[in-house]
Amino acid sequence: MNPTITSGDPAIDIHDLTKRFGQTEVLHEIGLAVPKGAIYALVGPNGAGKTTMIKLLMNILQPTAGEARVLGVECEGLAGKAFERIAYVSENQELPDTMTVTQMLEYLRGFYPRWDVGLEQALVRQFDLPMDRKMKHLSRGMKMKAAFAGSLCYRPELIVLDEPFTGLDPLVRDELIESLLERSPEATIFLSSHDLAEIESFASHVGYLEEGRMLFSEEMAVLSERFREVTVTLETPMKLPHNLPGAWLQAETADCVVRFVDSEFRGEASEREVAERFAGVRDVTCEAMPLRAIFLAIAKTGRTQSQAAQIAARDRRVGA
Amino acid sequence: MTQILNIFRKDTRRFWPEIVLSVIVVFAFVLIYPNQWRVFHDRNVQQHMTFILFALGLLMVTGWGLLISRAVHAESLVGDRQFWITRPYEWKKLLAAKVLFLAAWIGVPYLLSQLLLLAEAGFHPLAYMPGLLFNLLLLSVGYLLPMVALAAVTSNFARLTMTVLGVLIVFTGYSYLLNGIPHGYTSANPYTNAVLAPLLFVGCAVAIGMQYATRRVWVSRALLIALPILMAVSVAAYRRQSLVDRAYPAPSAAAAAPLNIVSMPNAANPVEARSWEGEDYIDLPVQYSGVAEGTAVFVDNFKFSITTADGSQWSSPWQAIQERNLPGVHHAGLHMMIGPELYERFMTAPVTLRITFAVSRYQSDTVTKMAFPAGDVAIPEIGFCTTDLSNTLLCRDAQQPRLTHYTVLWSHGSCSDAQTSPASTAASDAWIEPASRTNSVMGPVWVWRSFFYRDFEGSDYAHWHVCPGSPLTMTQYHLLERTQTSMTLTNFLLPANVVPTS
Secondary structure, three states: OOOOOOOOOEEEEEEEEEEEEOOEEEEEEEEEEEEOOOEEEEEOOOOOOHHHHHHHHOOOOOOOEEEEEEOOEEHHHOOHHHHHOEEEEEOOOEOOOOOEHHHHHHHHHOOOOOOOHHHHHHHHHHHOOOOOOEHHHOOHHHHHHHHHHHHHOOOOOEEEEEOOOOOOOHHHHHHHHHHHHHHOOOOEEEEEEOOHHHHHOOOOEEEEEEOOEEEEEEEHHHHHHHOEEEEEEEOOOOOOOOOOOOOEEEEEEEOOEEEEEEOOOOOHHHHHHHHHHOOOEEEEEEEEOOHHHHHHHHHHHHHHHHHHHHHHHHHHHHHO | OHHHHHHHHHHHHHOHHHHHHHHHHHHHHHHHHHHHHOOOOOHHHHHHHHHHHHHHHHHHHHHHHHHHHHHHHHOOOOOOOEHHHHOOOOHHHHHHHHHHHHHHHHHHHHHHHHHHHHHHOOOOHHHHHHHHHHHHHHHHHHHHHHHHHHHHOOOOHHHHHHHHHHHHHHHHHHHHHHHOOOOOOOOOOOOOOOOHHHHHHHHHHHHHHHHHHHOOHHHHHHHHHHHHHHHHHHHHHOOHHHHHHHHOOOOOOOOOOOOEEEEOOOOOOOOEEEEEOOEEEEEEEEEEEOOOOOEEEEEEEEEEEEEOOOOOEEEOOOEEEEEEEOOOOEEEEEEEEEOHHHHHHHOOOOEEEEEEEEEEEEEEEEEEEEEOOOOOEEEOOOEEEEEOOOOEEEEEEOOOOOEEEEEEEEEEOOHHHOOOOHHHEEEEEEEEOHHHOOOOOOOOOEEEEEEOOOOOOHHHHHHEEOOOOOEEEEEEEEEEEEEEEEEEEEEEOOOOOEEEOO
16 A cells, blocks of 8 residues: 555545556556645656546546545546536646637636636736637647636636646746645645656645556655665775665665665664664765655666566566 | 526537528528429429539538537547536536537527428418427437437547448448338338337437436447447348238238239230349239229239149248229239249249239328319319429428329310310329428428329320310328238249340
């Protein structure tokens, strides 16, 4: 079972969610809980299953096994009025291209009893939207801004974004993030991204998905506390021992220096463990890591393990 | 309701060019359609009008298909990228909005066009509202509903068009199955498969409902693929033999034969055999008589069995025929189809030939006698009739024509001479049956022509006319019964020579 966030009443609650397309398993027994008010960033490399997971949450696809609830509603029953409380924006969503921005907003207004005209006007001004231009004639950035405007005006309780910032210039991206942060006190935000730098600045929670498996899911602050880049300076050169803890990732040695990423850093206790594992420790430094470095460490370890598993499987086949 | 109107307004605003085009085509159809019952002195003009009407009909249907595609594909039910699927659309309201759109921009113009056409044809439109609504129902079940179902499982107009072409190909094959059923020449087609229309309606309605409710495309597609298969199975189940047997029950032993049928070969009309398109035919001269006064008996189908002296027997399937008999004696030929191998087997020795006829007996009721019209006249029970240059009576009604027998008198010479001596006149007749309808559900007016054939001597044909003022009699009939009758020929010898015909 994967780690879960359990604090509070979750806006999104997922248990053992599995999705297969034919023989291909895209998501494997995902477990996840997103507390209300959180800004949850789902990260992972391309093809990890992020979009599939979001589509399952939005009832665009149906799961093979497991269950998921969004704002207390079973995802497979998510339809109609339930979407008055949910906003969904995706980078590859087909928008009503033949409508002007004005027409689109007018049309959408009819679907939402809680549509805030004042907020609509504010967003139109903030995004500087060309109201009389057809959606199909908008630039990618403007299209995304219009999609945001059409999704935020009814003050949704949950905002789900699938790779919303992909391909946008930094200025547009910052404008969109700003608009999101303005909503964040009243809404839970769940977004997928493979741009670690952009989500590091505002996400409160983060989950890492790779090859359909949730490697971890936790608060950003806890994650930052848990990972340290450890550099151990020894008195004499030595080979890496075989029985290093599993939490020590990417261990490598060069001359008298051993480096690794501790994914379960516990302060002094971790430093004592280092001293016990290596003879003649002259110095130990534990440095906090940026999110990007943490993910790279996890991703590389994951791939190495995956490759090792493939080699072992191949060897077994050859042996057989 | 707000959501329904919101979607309807959006679709109308977005697709107004298509709507305008479709409505223009419908009303162009209304302008051209009355030419069906107008008399043209130039036959080329009439042919052009018929072609234009056909083209407009095709355009109208295509336009409706385009409107259906636009409306349904505006909120496409196929794919996972449409923006509307994560908006608070309620599927029932979405479906209702689409139905409203189609009703407003296809149903209403269609109904209006029907009302206008009825008025133009001289009928009071509102008096025929039930019939018009029935036509609308036919259009909905036969075309609109299947098109909506196909649009619901395709993502755009191009894919819909390809699918429709595929469906047409399937139905062309399917029509081969239907062609195996002889329709005969009866006042009402007794072979109607009562399962097909409900099956089509239910299948399409369920597929549409499921697709809108769940968007499980492959489930809906599977249902639509299963539909023609089920329809084909239903056709196969309603095989022609059982259909004819059911429609024409065998008479009770005490029942009198509706007509006498005897074989009457003679030197002038011997029994002959010929081969054509891989089949052999026994041409048997027969005489029909004994039809009671005030009735008419139609022979719609026949089948025959051959029994040899050693007791072996072969029975043919039902074969279509067209013989209309009034009181009196009527001679005709019976063309009995049989496989060449069977023919060779049976031609060696005398056999017993038993022929069973499927017949319909009609009783005359209304007889209308009047002068052959010079212009457009209203005839009670018939409708409006006029005549054209080809000596035909052109009639129209807002209802399906009843089985009617028309008799007229041809005159020799020009009509202005008004020749009435028996030597210069000749009687001719024509039958009009309910199946004679020449229009489709697109038009509310039934139009039919009564061609009065007469075998005049070659070049003299041009001098014979059905003149205005000459006596015209119209006798209408209603069905009394459908039954079977038979005749048996013992020691029947099949002709030794089978003559090939091309």
